Amino acid sequence: xxHKKEKRNERAAIQLGLFLVGLLLxxxxxxxxxxxxxxxxxxxxAIQTSGGVSDAVEPKKIAxxxxxxxxxxxxxxxxxxxxxxxxxxxxxxxxxxxxxxxxLILRMQKEGxxxxxxxxxxxxxxxxxREAFRQELISTNEVLKEITGAETIFVRPPYGSWDKGFEQExxxxxxxxxxxxxxxxxxxxxxxEKRILSKARENAIILLHDEYASSIEAALFIVDELQSQGYxxxxxEEIMLVS
Ligand SMILES: [Zn+2]
Numbered sequence: 042x043x044h045k046k047e048k049r050n051e052r053a054a055i056q057l058g059l060f061l062v063g064l065l066l067x068x069x070x071x072x073x074x075x076x077x078x079x080x081x082x083x084x085x086x087a088i089q090t091s092g093g094v095s096d097a098v099e100p101k102k103i104a105x106x107x108x109x110x111x112x113x114x115x116x117x118x119x120x121x122x123x124x125x126x127x128x129x130x131x132x133x134x135x136x137x138x139x140x141x142x143x144x145l146i147l148r149m150q151k152e153g154x155x156x157x158x159x160x161x162x163x164x165x166x167x168x169x170x171r172e173a174f175r176q177e178l179i180s181t182n183e184v185l186k187e188i189t190g191a192e193t194i195f196v197r198p199p200y201g202s203w204d205k206g207f208e209q210e211x212x213x214x215x216x217x218x219x220x221x222x223x224x225x226x227x228x229x230x231x232x233x234e235k236r237i238l239s240k241a242r243e244n245a246i247i248l249l250h251d252e253y254a255s256s257i258e259a260a261l262f263i264v265d266e267l268q269s270q271g272y273x274x275x276x277x278e279e280i281m282l283v284s
Contacts, residue, residue: 100273101243102281104280105130106218107251108159108197111145112137116251120148122261128274130154130260131216131250133197136161136181143188150189155276157216158182168204174204179212195277216277218248222224224256233259234266241267244280 110116111134123130132149134156139146149156161177161184164170182193196203196213203215223234233255236246239265249256264274 045118045231049152060184061172062089063070081251101271102275102278103241103243103272104246104268104275105249105264106133106197106216106246106277107131107256107260108133108199109138109163110134111142111149112252113142113145114147115254115257116142119251119257120145120152120154121263123154123274124260126261126264126268128264129270129276130274131157131195131277133157133159133195133216134160134181135163135186136177136184137163138184139181139184146185146188149189153276154199155195156189156191156193157197157277158185158193158213160199160258163199165200166198166204171204175207175211178207178213182211195281199257216246216281218246220245220247222247222249222259223261224249224253228253230255230262232259234262237263238266241272243272246277246280255258 086248104126107116107119107130110132116132120132132154132174134146136158146156158178158181160174161181164174166174185191185193194213195216196207197216201217201278207213209217220237222233224233227233232251237259241247247263249260251257268274
């Protein structure tokens with residue numbers, strides 16, 4: 042009886058071993074296919090990590106986020122630049138601006154960017170305006186749903202002021218940032234670029250505003266620079282899922 046059990050265990054162990062070998066082989070084959078298809082990030086990341094002990098075969102993800110738009114001139118230039126580079130971004134728009142420029146919201150959706158809520162009129166949550174803030178989240182979700190047909194889940198609360206209670210009440214989740222280059226108070230794209238590049242790392246979330254020429258210029262410059270270092274620009278959703 043005991044012996045039989047042991048034999049069964051042994052067989053199970055062998056089967057598991059074969060299964061793991063199969064997985065490894067399958068993984069190698071799939072990896073080969075991927076590098077063939079995705080010329081940009083994956084291949085470069087693989088080259089950089091080969092020879093090292095790092096298990097980071099996956100490309101390094103990083104996210105660009107743009108608040109306060111859409112802007113009729115700069116958002117369009119930005120979307121053109123991102124499309125040329127195959128980079129995805131996340132846009133936290135106000136309901137007010139989304140209503141004014143619905144075609145830009147539709148274009149963001151069509152081109153695979155994430156659209157988030159930045160309140161209707163850029164209101165800051167304080168100790169005594171919870172209900173007004175909540176209403177602005179709801180009305181902005183309605184504006185966005187009217188345009189895109191989709192529900193909005195992510196919110197960038199203006200000035201980072203948030204109440205965790207909204208997460209349950211509205212099924213909305215805040216997205217803050219890890220790199221703030223203060224682009225709104227600098228006209229120099231070079232300064233903004235330097236501040237971002239000095240802090241760039243895997244899974245970073247970069248805060249910018251698509252309403253200044255210098256911010257757009259800096260954003261496209263850092264996409265080129267970081268893509269050449271093996272980074273892939275993804276929406277915040279992809280960063281939030283791993284962290
Ligand atoms: Zn803002």
